[in-house]
Amino acid sequence: MTGTGQASPVLEVTELRRRFGGIVAVDGVSFDVARQDVLGIIGPNGSGKSTLFNLLTGALPPHGGRIRHEGRDITGWKAHRVARAGVGRTFQIPALFVNMTVRENLYAAATHGDWKAVPGRADEVLELLTLGHVAGTPAGSLSGGQQRLLEFGRVLMRDPSLVLLDEVTAGVHPNLRAVILDAVQRLREQGTTFLVIEHDMELVRTVCRRVLVMDAGRVVADGTFAEIASDPQVMEAYLGVPAE
Amino acid sequence: MIRSRTFAPHTWRQAVVVLVILVALVSVPVWAGDYWTRLLTGVAMWAGLALSWNVIGGYAGYISFGQVAFFGIGAYTTALLMQPARHWNFLLTLPVGAVIAGLLAVVVGWPALRLRGAYFAIATWALAEAIQQVVAALGFTGGTSGLQLPINASTSFFYYAMLVTAVLAYAVVYLLLERSRFGFRVKAVRDDERAAAAAGINATAVKIQAFTLSAVIPAVFGGINAYWITFINPPSVLAGDITDQMVVMTLIGGLGHAWGPVLGAAVLYLAGRQFLASFGNQTGYIAMVGALVALVVLFLPDGIVGLVPWTRRLRLVRQLLRRKDRDS
Numbered sequence: 001m002t003g004t005g006q007a008s009p010v011l012e013v014t015e016l017r018r019r020f021g022g023i024v025a026v027d028g029v030s031f032d033v034a035r036q037d038v039l040g041i042i043g044p045n046g047s048g049k050s051t052l053f054n055l056l057t058g059a060l061p062p063h064g065g066r067i068r069h070e071g072r073d074i075t076g077w078k079a080h081r082v083a084r085a086g087v088g089r090t091f092q093i094p095a096l097f098v099n100m101t102v103r104e105n106l107y108a109a110a111t112h113g114d115w116k117a118v119p120g121r122a123d124e125v126l127e128l129l130t131l132g133h134v135a136g137t138p139a140g141s142l143s144g145g146q147q148r149l150l151e152f153g154r155v156l157m158r159d160p161s162l163v164l165l166d167e168v169t170a171g172v173h174p175n176l177r178a179v180i181l182d183a184v185q186r187l188r189e190q191g192t193t194f195l196v197i198e199h200d201m202e203l204v205r206t207v208c209r210r211v212l213v214m215d216a217g218r219v220v221a222d223g224t225f226a227e228i229a230s231d232p233q234v235m236e237a238y239l240g241v242p243a244e
Numbered sequence: 245m246i247r248s249r250t251f252a253p254h255t256w257r258q259a260v261v262v263l264v265i266l267v268a269l270v271s272v273p274v275w276a277g278d279y280w281t282r283l284l285t286g287v288a289m290w291a292g293l294a295l296s297w298n299v300i301g302g303y304a305g306y307i308s309f310g311q312v313a314f315f316g317i318g319a320y321t322t323a324l325l326m327q328p329a330r331h332w333n334f335l336l337t338l339p340v341g342a343v344i345a346g347l348l349a350v351v352v353g354w355p356a357l358r359l360r361g362a363y364f365a366i367a368t369w370a371l372a373e374a375i376q377q378v379v380a381a382l383g384f385t386g387g388t389s390g391l392q393l394p395i396n397a398s399t400s401f402f403y404y405a406m407l408v409t410a411v412l413a414y415a416v417v418y419l420l421l422e423r424s425r426f427g428f429r430v431k432a433v434r435d436d437e438r439a440a441a442a443a444g445i446n447a448t449a450v451k452i453q454a455f456t457l458s459a460v461i462p463a464v465f466g467g468i469n470a471y472w473i474t475f476i477n478p479p480s481v482l483a484g485d486i487t488d489q490m491v492v493m494t495l496i497g498g499l500g501h502a503w504g505p506v507l508g509a510a511v512l513y514l515a516g517r518q519f520l521a522s523f524g525n526q527t528g529y530i531a532m533v534g535a536l537v538a539l540v541v542l543f544l545p546d547g548i549v550g551l552v553p554w555t556r557r558l559r560l561v562r563q564l565l566r567r568k569d570r571d572s
């Protein structure tokens with residue numbers, strides 16, 4: 001990575017588009033992400049955030065637009081190729097390997113690297129995420145919060161340079177939420193770039209250096225948290241919903 | 245059972261158990277007599293056939309209704325190559341059948357394994373039907389009148405051929421699917437294809453590899469079986485009920501469990517023979533199998549293996565029955 005100039009973005013998204021029947025879920029989205037950024041993506045339910053992630057990771061093919069990762073055009077790549085190119089992700093609804101134990105889930109996430117190093121690596125991740133006591137438990141019997149931790153743990157097993165987290169802290173105990181956020185901070189310092197979909201504004205404010213606001217498939221605002229919080233369009237589309 | 249490490253070395257006690265079982269199996273022709281040696285030859289064969297179904301059905305999570313096609317291909321390859329005109333050495337015919345079956349699995353699996361489970365089930369069923377019809381229609385396969393093989397009357401020869409093949413098949417499948425990264429990939433794809441892809445796993449490639457492995461095994465058994473029964477025709481080595489047996493043996497033994505198929509094969513094969521010996525037909529056997537399958541689906545999803553208290557609980561039977569959820 002040392003060869004890449006500071007200026008070149010990790011991810012360049014141009015005019016990305018995706019329909020589902022009559023619905024345009026992602027409608028001409030463009031943005032760049034700089035290395036070591038933590039980019040928050042917020043927006044109301046159904047605004048296209050998860051679909052955007054599915055397009056970026058190759059889980060869905062786009063109907064238009066381009067995606068460049070590390071300067072390489074990855075538009076239309078299959079999901080496993082995108083993953084091997086260094087993109088890691090979690091799913092909004094945890095997608096665990098339910099017949100495998102927690103430890104085996106971590107192993108299965110890392111079958112393409114140095115296989116001998118995997119058990120030691122899994123030990124570290126289990127300890128970091130405080131999942132050691134359930135290492136031998138089938139992933140299908142974990143609590144909702146633990147399932148999200150394991151999703152995150154699988155990403156950690158793979159050392160991706162770009163990580164996409166889809167509401168990874170939802171339903172996670174505050175203590176463990178702090179563990180996830182610490183890990184994000186530490187990896188960011190080591191060079192990892194993050195895209196984070198979040199509904200928790202406090203978390204967005206503290207973690208994200210830059211925030212993208214989506215509404216009805218479009219980016220309606222892009223800036224620091226302070227900037228978007230004072231944007232009238234955002235207030236209307238999203239933050240304007242009075243807080244209880 | 246709490247397993248702290250998936251790679252944990254086996255304890256010496258397990259090694260001793262395996263050794264005792266192996267010695268007992270190897271010495272069967274010495275102490276068991278002809279009748280029991282033949283019965284155990286059949287158990288070894290069915291254990292291997294059910295294992296092959298477990299690879300695609302249990303580990304990869306795709307229901308194949310066409311495994312008999314590979315069994316029949318192995319049988320016909322051996323029979324054809326051992327005809328007086330060609331006169332091949334028996335052992336050399338086995339890898340040929342295995343390669344043909346493996347290639348066919350790639351050709352069929354490449355399109356069919358991209359589809360949802362139901363399409364794969366239908367595609368494999370159609371493959372087996374088509375092969376049976378084609379073999380019956382062709383001239384060089386002997387058509388409906390079948391093929392005669394050279395006669396080898398040695399009971400222990402076939403016992404050892406089936407035993408060695410079964411032990412090798414179990415060893416290879418165990419190492420590949422329970423002890424190596426390939427096994428993690430296969431099971432990851434089975435449990436969640438999207439998450440597997442997000443972990444860099446090429447789901448299509450992995451499924452084709454698993455299907456190929458599951459095709460090679462029955463081809464070898466098919467070749468040995470053809471030589472054993474000395475006469476083959478489409479109904480005897482290509483009939484769909486051979487696949488059905490593999491399915492029920494795996495389900496009753498324990499779908500997706502390393503040792504499920506051998507347990508299911510032993511119980512069902514011996515029971516089937518007993519019914520045949522006592523009543524002269526297998527009606528009772530079929531009724532028993534139906535009842536056992538219902539029992540497994542309703543109450544014992546891990547089959548006979550599930551009776552062992554520390555067995556891992558899998559959700560495969562339910563997962564397979566509502567396959568359509570998975571790919572959407």
Ligand SMILES: Nc1ncnc2c1ncn2[C@@H]1O[C@H](COP(=O)(O)OP(=O)(O)OP(=O)(O)O)[C@@H](O)[C@H]1O
Binds near residue numbers: 052
């Ligand atoms: N696979 C799909 N098939 C059909 N429609 C879909 C599919 N995935 C998403 N959509 C539709 O696309 C739109 C955007 O959905 P998406 O899940 O991307 O929103 P989101 O911003 O992630 O919402 P949430 O905050 O609720 O997670 C919605 O109208 C949704 O119904």
Ligand SMILES: [Mg+2]
Binds near residue numbers: 049050051
């Ligand atoms: Mg979403």
